[in-house]
Amino acid sequence: MTDTTVAPPAPAPAEAPPGNQALAKAALLLLRGRTLVVLVVLVAFFSAISPEYLTQSNLILMTKHVAINAILAIGVTFVILTGGIDLSVGSIAGLASMVSGGLLFTGLALPGGTVFFSVAVVILIGIVVGALVGAVNGLLVTRFKVAPFIATLGMLYVARGVAQLRSDGGTFPDLAGTPERGNQGFHVIGVDSLLGIPVAVWIMAAVAAAAIVVTTRTPFGRRVYAVGGNERAAVLSGIRVNRVKIAVYVISGACAALAGLLLTSELGAAYPDTATTYELNAIAAAVLGGTALAGGRGTIIGTVMGAFVIGFLSDGLVLVGVSTFWQSVVKGAVIVFAVITEQAQQRLQSGLAKRTA
């Protein structure tokens, strides 16, 4: 019984009884399948209405739009798996955008003069800033025992405010860089393509692959699930819970910063309101993908699928020319509907688990 509560459904640990393992796998398939079914229905629906929906170029474009939310959502999923929540990811994306945009546009003013960094360094700094903000979230949650909702809600405001302070509210309009500053090429990550696929999509694939490996194949991944499944049990089994928690907020912050940079690169401009309210889209993607807000249950693949559902839905509505207001109504309804089906499946799952136990 302890096995089923502490261990994640995926991957079913080898020591679980074979019956339970099979059930967990079947339930997992159902959970995954649900998001996939919704996605297939969406694609079929929009393809029937608009011949442009199911074209190669539109699929690539929609995937590119998905990439930003998916990367945010993957980071948030780590946090939610531990039973926490990260409301600050949109603001962290905005902050990273402003920090990097500022470094490209105005440089770093030092006493000896203004310094410009190469694009790679600028991107790295942006991600490190995101990770550091995440670390602060983690410390607030662990060391200062602030509830994750409150700690990251506070950070939502603080990070956004700092982003606005960076430019006094203004926009950094041109991030193309100049040869003499040696900082050209920021557009590569957000605008360019590699083998016909946007670089942003490759980055999303890489982040997703890494996250899948980490959650399913590493001791750290198992600890993340353990902390979220039953924190007391995790403590008693010798897991350094605080370390795990800080690590997930760092991951979330870094992912958020990366998403912010992709968005900024694509836009070619950094403005302090970048990615406002994107945290809600990210959390919605995770929940749609079957991640339980209580922690301990969920998968990266599910989250990515959730992001695809949200993105393909929003783009589909724009493509067929539905008004903004209806877009909002439909999106909200789909999210709530997804959670209702998730709850139903949870009941089914626990019913099955009880019968076999």
Added chain:
Amino acid sequence: MRKLSGILLPIGMAAVLAVAACGSDSGSGTGDAASPSAGAGGSKLMVIITPSPDNVFFKAEQDAAAAQAKKLGYETLVLSHDDDPTKQSQEIDTAISRKAAAIILDNAGADSSVAAIQRAKDAGIPTFLIDREINKTGVAVAQIVSNNAQGAGLGGQEFAKLMGGKGEYAELTGKATDTNAGVRSQGYHGVLDQYPDLKMVAQQSANWDQAEALTKTQTILQAHPNIKGIIAGNDTMALGAYAAVQAAGKKIIVVGFDGSPDVVSSILKDGIKATVLQPASQISEMAVDQADAYIKSGKASQPEKQSVDCVLVNPDNAKSVTDFAVAGS
């Protein structure tokens, strides 16, 4: 003893309040009794409230108003309501509690702002609206806006000319709750709908937002690959649309509205084709000047509704545009 203090305390407090109230009464009584600004009690504070300075247009508006107010010897408090009427209402309360001499406001909603402005008026603080109107007269002292209808007409004409009077186009509209979004869209269509061969194949709101304009334009271009032009309700959306056009490697005519420096420089680089300049700085300065006159004289120097004409910016005159003003116009 306890009982006594229980009675005396409220009485004492009431007495203090009464004295305080009398104090402020007599203070204003020494001034011009007919002055509606009497409640301000000789304050030298001008509160400037605009949407987020994130958009350079509002930044220019704020800066011009603050600079002019300082020049006339006022203290300033600059706030942003981020297009949230609730936040705006709280900021107006702040202005009331700080006993501001006047409020310069670019409001957060034509209807949802009326009550808050009325509250300021009841507290004796005059409000001067800039850039956006409200759906009620007699509440604010002045409503100084750029002539959006006239400006949109200019933008529409230029767009139709650039399109050669025919072809498919898309429109990006602003936030639906903002009067200007509707006025500009109507202004565009007042011209464009007269061309039977100009066909609008998509119309979406991008909520004045650059990133939203980018993604929506990309999707619209998927649905309608033959689009020849995109007309946007403001410059931030035009910039977002143009980023999408560039990413798609297409040649598409993009026209904006505002006259922001970023779009002007894009016009000079043969990117975006045209925009309509709103004299933001001039409007801010007019509002501050009129507020100053009102504070001093107690009456409005101009009619409430005032409109300032917009100017078309295209490659011909883009060079002479700086900070929302065309040199020599």
